Every structure is written in structure tokens, then in C-alpha cells.
Amino acid sequence: MDLTGQNRDLKADIELFRLLGITENESKIYLKLLEKPKGELIDNILINFNLPPNEAEAAVRALVDKGCVSIKSNMVEANPPGEFIPKILESKRLSLELQLKEVQDAGLLLEKTLNSYYWEKRLGIKPEELIEPLVDLPLMERETVDMIRRAEDLILIFAGRFDWYENIRESIREAMSRNVKAQVLMLIKDKYTVKRAGELRGLGVKVRHCTEEWYPVRGTLIDDSELIFLIWATRKMGVEKPTYYRPHYTRNPGLIRIFKDAFQKRWDEAKEI
Known part of the structure; x- marks a missing residue:
């Protein structure tokens, strides 16, 4: 992949963005804004970025929420990747840790519940009846x-x-x-x-x-x-x-x-x- 900006593989960039939780529409808008150092008018994004206006508007809002772009005087500007990507990674880390904890809690509860039933059926006694x-x-x-x-x-x-x-x-x-x-x-x-x-x-x-x-x-x-x-x-x-x-x-x-x-x-x- 060429990382210099020349002949970029947009499909690869979009796939990497997807792994970070950024949609294809959001990725396309951000990548186009990279080419515009001074930014782009919101109205131009809604009209000229080859997206339905409602989808483009939703994508811009999402990019703002994720810290990927900023809006100044009706101009949308791409933020430096080095600023928002680490924040996205940290947010993903916290989210994954929470998901892992939920999975672990579910697993422990399921093990406790099923293990008791498993031995009750095989030993003819409930564990709580033993101790x-x-x-x-x-x-x-x-x-x-x-x-x-x-x-x-x-x-x-x-x-x-x-x-x-x-x-x-x-x-x-x-x-x-x-x-x-x-x-x-x-x-x-x-x-x-x-x-x-x-x-x-x-x-x-x-x-x-x-x-x-x-x-x-x-x-x-x-x-x-x-x-x-x-x-x-x-x-x-x-x-x-x-x-x-x-x-x-x-x-x-x-x-x-x-x-x-x-x-x-x-x-x-x-x-x-």
C-alpha cells in the first residue's frame, strides 16, 4: 500500500476505517476532506459527494461525534489522524473490555447453573445438598x-x-x-x-x-x-x-x-x- 498519498488504495483505507467502527460513507467523506486543506462547505458535501443528502448529513454528524472532523463557520475540515485515531482506539479498548467482562460473567453464571444440573443428573444429588x-x-x-x-x-x-x-x-x-x-x-x-x-x-x-x-x-x-x-x-x-x-x-x-x-x-x- 502506498502511504505517501499518491495512488492510494481507497478500498484498503475504507476497510481499515471499518475495523475502527467508521462506516463506508464516513470513510469516503473523510478521505475526500483529506484532499482539501481548507475544508469543504457542508452544502457541497451534501450535494457533490455522491451520497444521498440525508446519508451524507448523518455521516458528517457521526464524523464530528468521533472527532474525525471539525465544523468551523459552515466549513467541514478533516482533523489530524494522530488526534482522533488514538481516541477511537481507546474507546474501542474500553468497549471490548466491557464486552469481555459481560461474556466472562455470562460464562461463569452459565457454568455455575449448568454444572449444578449436570452433577445432579449424574449423581442423583444436588451440590447444595452436599454442602x-x-x-x-x-x-x-x-x-x-x-x-x-x-x-x-x-x-x-x-x-x-x-x-x-x-x-x-x-x-x-x-x-x-x-x-x-x-x-x-x-x-x-x-x-x-x-x-x-x-x-x-x-x-x-x-x-x-x-x-x-x-x-x-x-x-x-x-x-x-x-x-x-x-x-x-x-x-x-x-x-x-x-x-x-x-x-x-x-x-x-x-x-x-x-x-x-x-x-x-x-x-x-x-x-x-
Whole structure:
């Protein structure tokens, strides 16, 4: 392609413009204006540029909107390509990024929706029936309260310092009044945890001090049928509270068995108080 202006390949230029989102009519008008350093009267463009007047008028408006031309005293002048092309490219980039995000969001949503249905048809169980993610710790505490209120036989709580005890204290007290048995495995190592352990024992709860200070799972098991648990993902030196992976709820017998076995092993190894 000759880029000097002599014997230009207009079809190639128009195709390049098209890739930038500029129509054929707009391209033809701009390329003709390139040959007119002083510009061209709007009326001449509407009459003499081999386009229907309404199409020519629409093309000029579009060129102005895109920054390709300027109108001064009824004269239309071509703007330097180095000014408007980078702006068009930036606009296209932003538009493509937005389209890509929309496509990615649609893909993720479709994958989530269809993946659940796919495994439901092949395994005979919905993924959410196996394990249900919860949004955050406050929701986990509220769900724990509801579970304890439904308890009929046994409550097993595997905690650390049990700092959230005060938030579920009344539900535990009410469960104990219904002759529900309860066991709490926790770390008892300062005046605050000693006080909590003492209060729990006063309610009739069996409490033991876990000799294994760090264990990445904490949770509550109700009647061997409902489990709510939290997995601590990392533990960093000097950081009191490790990073946790979102809490989950399940009624799946396999997951419940794993949690109960872990609880029972550490209960047997724990110190009575």
C-alpha cells in the first residue's frame, strides 16, 4: 500500500476505517476532506459527494461525534489522524473490555447453573445438598443458633477461644433446659476462656481443654445430622486470627462422620476441667 498519498488504495483505507467502527460513507467523506486543506462547505458535501443528502448529513454528524472532523463557520475540515485515531482506539479498548467482562460473567453464571444440573443428573444429588456455602461469620452464628434450637439429643461444639459464645449463650441455655446434652472442646488459656468454660459448666455443658492448640476446622454438630463448620485456610506468624475459608453447612453423612471422628479423637485427648 502506498502511504505517501499518491495512488492510494481507497478500498484498503475504507476497510481499515471499518475495523475502527467508521462506516463506508464516513470513510469516503473523510478521505475526500483529506484532499482539501481548507475544508469543504457542508452544502457541497451534501450535494457533490455522491451520497444521498440525508446519508451524507448523518455521516458528517457521526464524523464530528468521533472527532474525525471539525465544523468551523459552515466549513467541514478533516482533523489530524494522530488526534482522533488514538481516541477511537481507546474507546474501542474500553468497549471490548466491557464486552469481555459481560461474556466472562455470562460464562461463569452459565457454568455455575449448568454444572449444578449436570452433577445432579449424574449423581442423583444436588451440590447444595452436599454442602452449602454461607456468606460470612455473622450468618454462621445465626445459623448455629437456629441449629441449637432444633437440637433434640446432642450438641458438639469444636471451638478455639470460643469468642462468639456470648452470641449463642441463650440458645445453649434453652437447649440444656430441654435436657439436650452438650460437649464443648475449646482452648482454655486465659481469664476470658476460663470464665466461658466455667459458665458453660454451670449450664451443665461438658467442657474440655483441647491440647492441640492449632486445628484448621471449627464447627458445631447437632444430633449427628446437621453440621456447620469453618475451615481456617492459613495461619500466619504474628497474626492472632488466621485467614478463614468461608463457612459451610451440610447434612451429608460423610462430612458429618469426618467432623465427628476428628472431634471425638481430640475430645479423648483433651484435658478435663
